[in-house]
Amino acid sequence: MADLSQTAPTATGALGRGSDIKRQRRIRRAIWYALILAIVIWCAMVPVRDGNLSIYFAFMLGATMATGLNFVAGFTGYMPFGYVAFYGLGSYVTGIAVKLLGIPVYLAVPMGGCAGILLALAFAPTLRLSGIYFAIVSLSLAIILQRSIALMPEEITGGSLGMNIGVLTDRIQGYYAMLVVLVMALLTASWLAESRLGRSLKAIREDAEAADAMGVNVVRSRLYAWLVSAFFASLVGGVQAWFTGAFDTFTAFDVLVTAKAIIYAMAGGLGTVIGPVVGTVVLVWADELVWRAFPELNSFLLGLVIALLILFAPRGIIGTLIRRYPRLRNYFM
Amino acid sequence: MSSILLYNALIGGLVFGAIYALIGASLNVMMGVLRVVNFAHGEFVLIGSFLAYSVFSLTGLNPLAALPVVAIAMFFGGVAAYYLLIPRLRYSDDAETSSFLLMFGVSLMLVSSITWIYGADIRPVNFSFDPVNIALLTVEDAYGKGRDGKVLVPTARLVALVINLAIIAAMTWFIYRTLPGKALRGAIMNRDAIQVVGIDIDRLSANAFGLAAALAGVTGVILTLVIPSVDPNGGAPLTLFAFIVIVLGGLGHPIGALLAGMLFGMVEQFSNVLLPQSAAQMVGFVMLVAVVMFKPEGLFGRKVMR
Amino acid sequence: MSWTSDPILVVDGLVKRFGGNVAVNQATLEVGRGTIVGLIGINGAGKSTLMNCIAGMYRADEGRVEFDGQNLIGLTPHEIAAAGIGRTFQVPRTFERLTLIDNLMIPMLNRPESEDELIALAEAGLAEVNLHDLKMNNGEELSGGQQKLLELARVMMLEPKLILLDEPFAGVNPTLCTLITDKILQMKEAGISFLLVSHDLTSIYRLSDHIYVLNQGEVICEGGVDDIRDDPKVVEAYLGG
Incomplete structure (x- = not known):
């Protein structure tokens, strides 16, 4: 390749380009919005056609948590192993607001979301930790929060019996609230991926120092992602309380909630918008099949799936597909 | 508050501290040599406990009889697990976090397998020493004037403590005085440099993984003397304690973990006496967060390793 | 004293220690506006450390760094980038799982232009280094030499006044080397200044207007290409150790 510089077009000559990129962006968006629409129609019909509410609720919950976790794990590279802290807090704030303060549940859930943002701000100093330190501290903070709630007076948090708000809330409403939160999360994800913030985050994930040198404000971008991520987990916690009507410190802070969010997101592909949804569909469906056939093997298989994913497809279904067929990048967000 | 409780906490602190020290040290060998964050470490300990339970319930022998069997089985199991799981991790984007998640998956499989084999119930290990207590x-006037009290310690716990300390001493000797031990320390300090001086890092890593697994299993056997029952779900808290210990002692430093384990045992036992239950369960994690945020090299600094 | 009447970058008495080691010791140098300044020295002489101090990745322990009259000490890397200093890395640090277009978009995220205008600029930037055909590929799919080119295109997107080039020719084949040299000269024509770190003396001698020699963290001598080429101290630093 002799003197390549002569063949290079000038900047002015290139200004008319970009139409192919725009076209690909339109295709990607169309596929994505079609997927959201399909999910909405499908899930909205479940109560009407007497489908299995619990499974579809589990799917919507999982997809929202995986998408929320993806904001911080997929877009910035942090692995918040105590992600459940925000979820648990959302449940408790919602429960307390409904039961003790008499606030309608549809206002209580957003209150829980805001509480999640406040907690995320309080935990923000941990963002300067890296890798495994961040994961361990995040997990520890979740445990500390769980024990702190257990320490609170029984009149407020219900003590070891937990809280029961089932008489005050409607299960079907809770189901649809979950759908609303899921759609919010999915739209936020696609907006974020195409926004400048989203690009900064991906650059940070790839190489924080290089991003910094290219003018990206690393600390601020990470903080935004962290807050958005926490907000959705807390909303989900609140809606979960709305749907099931009962929770205690063990179910609200179960480490499996975090684990499933991570696994669903990883199975589909961290860092892609569509990945967490795909991962959740596949794994909730597989889980359901397996659970029906071999109930006692449930957690063994969850563990096996995790191990196999990490060893053989660490980039998940979408990530692996894109790596093998790079053209698919044009079709998936 | 009776001073007897405080004496009990002191002795409990020693007994549990030695256990935590050993769990932390073995976890730190994996962490230091292999950069593997073993989230299944509590379950590795649990395997030792359940094997001891099997030996005891089948033969009626002292669970300690299982020690050599467990050590050998776990060593080879560990080496096999290493070759099966760890080398592939090198291809992932973030090997440390991947190892963390991988071993979390392994821990789910182990708990589920143990439950499948032994059932979900907590099983007692009713082996009793003679005398039961020593x-x-x-303590004079422990329960009011003229009513003296005795500080009784279960013999099993004392035996556990002695064996535990012996293993710790042996391990320290191994790491500082023997050639393989020195290679291990070298690998912890600088994994790249040690390959240059002609050490097969893969074999060393496999052996280190096996050694750590064996130590974890042995700790599990000893644990059945301290807490005479086995619980398939008992692994997760042990893993968390192990993480507290290695963070306090400095990530990757087996000797730091020994000191931190004793410290954590003491803190835990005294908080159990002095604080409400939920608060006591929190203390360790608060320490962990504080150390990571303010003194990430661990409480004892880097000198401990040298 | 000063070799240039119009310095864009002034480094004065810069010290950087790591524990007990002094990596950079009282380094003083200047980059004239629109010039290429070479910084040479053997491995471990402190070139990269000095570079990182200027870019804000390390915080200098002592000394002054002034860029266009603005004090840089205490600024974060992204603030320094915003001030107009771009840099490349010794080992290319591509954003591996971003497309080449997105790689070039990153330095432009703070700009007011619309998305479409930025895309057009990024495409033009890729065309400049002959990577346009790969625009939708991921960074990880490039060869080492192509990554060097990508870094050069990426740093241009910052519209910097000064570029810190860390070993731009390391591990690059001769053809590519020529291309990179041409690009650098082109940018210099456009008024951009350079601080060029390399231990490849041939290209340094060809490009530089002025050269500083670093040894054990200290600037041991400076001068034009001809002065440096024959300076016994340089020969000693490179050969005598």
Whole structure:
């Protein structure tokens, strides 16, 4: 390749380009919005056609948590192993607001979301930790929060019996609230991926120092992602309380909630918008099949799936597909 | 508050501290040599406990009889697990976090397998020493004037403590005085440099993984003397304690973990006596967060390793 | 004293220690506006450390760094980038799982232009280094030499006044080397200044207007290409150790 510089077009000559990129962006968006629409129609019909509410609720919950976790794990590279802290807090704030303060549940859930943002701000100093330190501290903070709630007076948090708000809330409403939160999360994800913030985050994930040198404000971008991520987990916690009507410190802070969010997101592909949804569909469906056939093997298989994913497809279904067929990048967000 | 409770906490602190020290040290060998964050470490310990339970319930022998079997089985199991799981991790984007998640998956599989084999119930290990308790000292007027109290310690716990300390001493000797031990320390300090001086890092890593697994299993056997029951779900808290210990002692430093384990045992036992239950369960994690945020090299600094 | 009447970058008495080691010791140098300044020295002489101090990745322990009259000490890397200093890395640090277009978009995220205008600029930037055909590929799919080119295109997107080039020719084949040299000269024509770190003396001698020699963290001598080429101290630093 002799003197390549002569063949290079000038900047002015290139200004008319970009139409192919725009076209690909339109295709990607169309596929994505079609997927959201399909999910909405499908899930909205479940109560009407007497489908299995619990499974579809589990799917919507999982997809929202995986998408929320993806904001911080997929877009910035942090692995918040105590992600459940925000979820648990959302449940408790919602429960307390409904039961003790008499606030309608549809206002209580957003209150829980805001509480999640406040907690995320309080935990923000941990963002300067890296890798495994961040994961361990995040997990520890979740445990500390769980024990702190257990320490609170029984009149407020219900003590070891937990809280029961089932008489005050409607299960079907809770189901649809979950759908609303899921759609919010999915739209936020696609907006974020195409926004400048989203690009900064991906650059940070790839190489924080290089991003910094290219003018990206690393600390601020990470903080935004962290807050958005926490907000959705807390909303989900609140809606979960709305749907099931009962929770205690063990179910609200179960480490499996975090684990499933991570696994669903990883199975589909961290860092892609569509990945967490795909991962959740596949794994909730597989889980359901397996659970029906071999109930006692449930957690063994969850563990096996995790191990196999990490060893053989660490980039998940979408990530692996894109790596093998790079053209698919044009079709998936 | 009776001073007897405080004496009990002190002895409990030693007994549990030695256990935590050993769990932390073995976890730190994996962490230091292999950069593997073993989230299944509590379950590795649990395997030892359940094997001891099997030996005891089948033969009626002292669970300690299982020690050599467990050590050898776990060593080879560990080496096999290493070759099966760890080398592939090098291809992932973030090997440390991947190892963390991988071993979390392994821990789910292990708990589920143990439950499948032994059932979900907590099983007692009713082996009793003769005498059951040993009175270490007498406290005058412990329960009011003229009513003296005795500080009683279960013989099993004392035996566990002695064996535990012996293993710790042996391990320290191994790491500082033998050639393989020195290679291990070298690998912890600088994994790249040690390959240059002609050490097969893969074999060393596999052996280190096996050694750590064996130590974890042995700790599990000893644990059945301290807490005479086995619980398929008992692994997760042990893993968390192990993480507290290695963070306090400095990530990757087996000797730091020994000191931190004793410290954590003491803190835990005294908080159990002095604080409400939920608060006591929190103390360790608060320490962990504080150390990571303010003194990430661990409480004892880097000198401990040298 | 000063070799240039119009310095864009002034480094004065810069010290950087790591524990007990002094990596950079009282380094003083200047980059004239629109010039290429070479910084040479053997491995471990402190070139990269000095570079990182200027870019804000390390915080200098002592000394002054002034860029266009603005004090840089205490600024974060992204603030320094915003001030107009771009840099490349010794080992290319591509954003591996971003497309080449997105790689070039990153330095432009703070700009007011619309998305479409930025895309057009990024495409033009890729065309400049002959990577346009790969625009939708991921960074990880490039060869080492192509990554060097990508870094050069990426740093241009910052519209910097000064570029810190860390070993731009390391591990690059001769053809590519020529291309990179041409690009650098082109940018210099456009008024951009350079601080060029390399231990490849041939290209340094060809490009530089002025050269500083670093040894054990200290600037041991400076001068034009001809002065440096024959300076016994340089020969000693490179050969005598």
